[in-house]
Amino acid sequence: MNFAIIGCGFIAKKHAQAIENIPNAKLIAVCDKYPDAMDFYVENYNATAYVDSIEMLKDSRIDIVCICTPSGFHAAVAEEVAVAKKHIVLEKPIAMTIRETNRIINAAESNNVKLTIVHPNRFRTVVQEVKKILNEDLLGKISHANCLVNWNRGQEYYDQASWRGTKAHDGGVLMNQAIHNLDLLLWFMGKPKEIFSMEATRLRDIEAEDVSTGIIRFENGALANVQASTTVYPKNFEESITIFGEKGTIKIGGTNALFFEKLEVKDLDETEISRIISKVEKDPWGPPGHQRIIEEMILAIENNKKPSVTGQDGKQALELVLAFYKSAESKEIVSL
Structure with a gap:
């Protein structure tokens, strides 16, 4: 094509x-x-x-x-x-x-x-393994989750182009960097119901936020903390998602959420856990995410099916970001 x-x-x-x-x-x-x-x-x-x-x-x-x-x-x-x-x-x-x-x-x-949105982190090896565990209900009832993106984007990053950091064309850390992690959080946890958020522009000379923190209540009752920033000195510090369930705890982390920092699941024995961890460590990035997005689009066209990441998926991630913004502005809980 x-x-x-x-x-x-x-x-x-x-x-x-x-x-x-x-x-x-x-x-x-x-x-x-x-x-x-x-x-x-x-x-x-x-x-x-x-x-x-x-x-x-x-x-x-x-x-x-x-x-x-x-x-x-x-x-x-x-x-x-x-x-x-x-x-x-x-x-x-x-x-x-x-x-x-x-x-x-x-x-x-x-x-x-066909329409597909570039949320390529879904194809990382560790993310695919977490999704399998959740699909098999191995964690049982989910209690809560943490989603952290503490990165560095210096002023020179925003000064590259006049549209960077603007509310009209770029947004801040939630819209630009953390939206990938919010997409994964939705993929893992389901639909959000209520959001409360605070944000600030602390260190960068931009219109939008450079630090944000918030809480989500999902339709299934689970809670999540979300923290995102581009103010970390001197370089990217962490990107992680932790999920706490009645039968297990999972944390994917590191600078780019590529590895298991915690994988303890009641119904997975040590041999299986070691196999999963080893699989991730051997190929943490997996095939390049953009390549997988485009390959999936080609297959969707050839087989007349929906792409793996649809326009509705992209809309749900955006709705969550906008709910964070609305809550921070109104200082109230926002319902979806």
């Missing part, structure tokens, strides 16, 4: 590399309003460069478009792509508002194209 990329910033290179690693997939076109941003893809992938996305989308050879623009532009670009009858791989977050999100989902559905 033939691919195009709209928006040739940093994340676009991950898409290009993923496409290159997939048999029978080829990047044939790129689009960006800055011609210099496309030179890399012209030189390394022989892609045709466009400054006008509408013009690029007239190319009947293009099957799938990867949208890598700033988040605030996702809705407008996704609608253009859907109307052109191209399938959509859309970077996270799906959009900045629910209204924009609904525009994207409706455009894909009405034009009969």
